[in-house]
Amino acid sequence: MTLTKSTFTGLVLEYDSGIVPPPYSHVFRLALDWSKGDMIADLVLHYTEREDLSEEEILDEGFTLNDDYNYQGPLNSVWIKPLQQLYEKTRWTNKDIEEGGITVTPLEKGKDEGVKIPSDQEEWQLMAQDLIQAIYETVKKEAPLKVNYRSVQGDEIIDCSLTVHFSNREVIFEIAGKSRQINWEYAIQLMKIVFTPDYHYELAKEEAGKKRGAYIDCGDGFWHELGKGVVNIDPSFDAVSKIRKGFDELISE
Template sequence: MTSTKNSITGLVLEYDSGIIPPPYSHVFRLALDWSSGDLSTVLDLHYTEREELSEEEIFDEGFTPNDDYSHKGTLNSVWIKPLLQLYETTRWSSKEIEDGGITVTPLEKGKDEGVKIPSNQEEWQLMAQDLIQAIYETVKKEAPLKIDYRQVEGDQITDCSLTVHFSVREVIFEKKGASRVVNWEYAIQLIKIVFTPDYHYELAKEEAGTKRGAYINCGDGYWHELGKGVMNIDPSFDAVKKIRTGFADLIEGE
């Protein structure tokens, strides 16, 4: 019997955001094909139901009137292995998607093998988001995500940064001029937590603090102090503490 890894030569991911309101609501189709060895991609992303919104309302939410995007090209083949691993470990649901979600269509030698609905919706949606971000980086539409962090203990100041290169699926940690590659899953989970709490921009500074504490810059030029300018939203999930711990582990690790 031919294994899944050897038989599948591509995947088509189709997503509908469902009941999410505009300007956030969107659909996309991402076709991935590695039958020739390279990872070929075709992306069509369309934002929906914006007809009733003014341009000002769209801009206020951080979007533009022209956010639709189409692309055809190649990605680094480093993405093929994690795609196959996720496919092989996924359990498929017999339930129809009602309020938005993602579907997966496997391709074998270019042949459509039928639409599947993954039970692990969040994992597939995150994978698709990572792939789209990889496309944006590859075509220079967006720069790699860089998080700067400062830890101040007594008179010791430690500056470091975490840069996520989606284009090559690699995360670089830098401290005192030295850099190293860190575990992808660990780093992505930490980045996800970084964007979980509430950032109070009225308390933000253009320079990192020098008093005892921890300070973070999420790439927009503003520094926020954890515990003062960065506050937990959910009292049952201490994101601020997890950010401190995550970066402290990176700082202490070699």
């Protein structure tokens, strides 16, 4: 039976990080059910193979001593349509994922319709990460992602910010005391580019620069100058220029 978005009423996403070493290695099961209209999420997230690591080794990587997380409750139904659209366009494969990956199980009226392996692993893994982030925001475990940007041209200083609300798939752009909602996909692509280059924290400042240039704060309170404190990793991909272009387009709208 081929399920379309009109017939299946839920999905189960299961992920294993595979050969990734601890403390990063983890598994999760995320069940999503909208059979009654609203979205209900059931998440079980577990970090694996940490038994042989010292507390210091775990903490030094930016983790805590208990990063496992369980959640069962509502999630904004705005996520239903993107899940349906991704499912419908996905090509499936019979290849095994022994070294880690994600599987998708559609549900029809609560009935398991069989495990599927998406060919485009990255797209489904990103979707799952977005959904988990949405859960974290919903329960106030984490705040929305906010990136601040400053453009200095001559005597003109332009400050703006982009706040990504995963909980309801809204992105708010603020400039000169005004705010507007912008396209989700545009913002997510821009955020991916923002986190692509190398950030040199030894050059970071606690305040944005006032000399000609562009400056960015990725939400941790440290300002980096594009082209100096933020540099491209891959010479074939000019992420720094793309960051400038993305924010300049938002500023000029």
